[in-house]
Amino acid sequence: MTAEHPIPAPVVPPVVRPRRLRTTPALRRMVREQQVHPRQLVLPLFVREGLTEPQPIRSMPGVVQHTRYSMLEAVEEAAELGLGGVMLFGVPEEKDAEGSGALDPAGVLNLAITDVVGEVGDQLTVMSDLCLDEFTDHGHCGVLTPDGRVDNDRTLSVYAQMALAQAHAGVDMVGPSGMMDGQVRVIRSSLDALGHHDVGILAYSAKYASAFFGPFREAVDSSLTGDRKTYQQDPMNAHEGVREALLDIEEGADLVMVKPALSYLDVIRRVRDAVEVPVAAYNVSGEYAMVEAAAANGWIDREAAILETLGSIHRAGADVILSYWAVEAARLLTA
Ligand code: PBG
Secondary structure, three states: OOOOOOOOOOOOOOOOOHHHHHOOHHHHHHHOOOOOOHHHEEEEEEEEOOOOOOEEOOOOOOOEEEOHHHHHHHHHHHHHOOOOEEEEEEEOOOOEOOOHHHOOOOOHHHHHHHHHHHHHOOOOEEEEEEOOOOOEOOOOOOOEOOOOOEOHHHHHHHHHHHHHHHHHHOOOEEEEOOOOOOHHHHHHHHHHHOOOOOOEEEEEEEEEOOHHHHHHHHHOOOOOOOOOOOOOEOOOOOHHHHHHHHHHHHHOOOEEEEEOOHHHHHHHHHHHHHOOOOEEEEEOHHHHHHHHHHHHOOOOOHHHHHHHHHHHHHHHOOOEEEEOOHHHHHHHHHO
């Protein structure tokens, strides 16, 4: 056989042609299996005490630490676009070993909750991070024992009080993200004991000790040295993620969350198949930063990557997605 005179290979024409359904944009759109809807997107927002101007977060281009005022503009926009909700994080001016700013009714996060609920409480689900890492000077998600370990049970009693402070501020749903054993049960019973039966719990159930939280630590001015491996899960464990989700439901979680999202699509799917409550996933700071950095270099089609990212998290089984792209994605999805 030579290149000039190839022997024609016998071609058996395919009987089944999946490409037929990909022929036109209209047909592709018609047979698309699923798509995220803006109502399923939740925008995480950072509000920093004492700021007079929004402050860009270097490692998350396009995301800022808000002032109390700029945060209200951001939530208005989120409401106009029909997002599902917002998740609020507070960055206090002063941190201490016990994270006492978290309990202070005049603390940055509690004030922000009241502001946001006042502004858009009738249109969005207002959620707040329930964790101590933004408030502690050592940066851990709980209080420490004298020898420097994270004290699970003493942390639980702080979480119980923190939940009450947030409920009192008017939050719709608290998001315990500290991975302490028993946190959902303690928070549920503390809320119920004071009549806050309607305040929900979005439990960060399967939260991994992930490298993809890197940029977030700048966003909350974290002072953490070391890691969170004694409380956040080993990234290689999927059964354990399902176990944590089931436990949280038993303890009273209304939604369970898997976090991060992209490296854990299998865990999202497994949790979705194992539970009967809505499943959320957190498209975290490092996932955001990777796409933004590649796009800034011209290495990736940014908008397509955003929609593919969120679409794949949804396809894996997430009913609700927390994403720094929530506003922009809502625009793209309704364009
Ligand atoms: C803990 C918390 C973290 C994130 C959300 N809640 C950081 C951590 O556990 O280290 C990370 C979110 C992100 O990376 O986008 N309060």
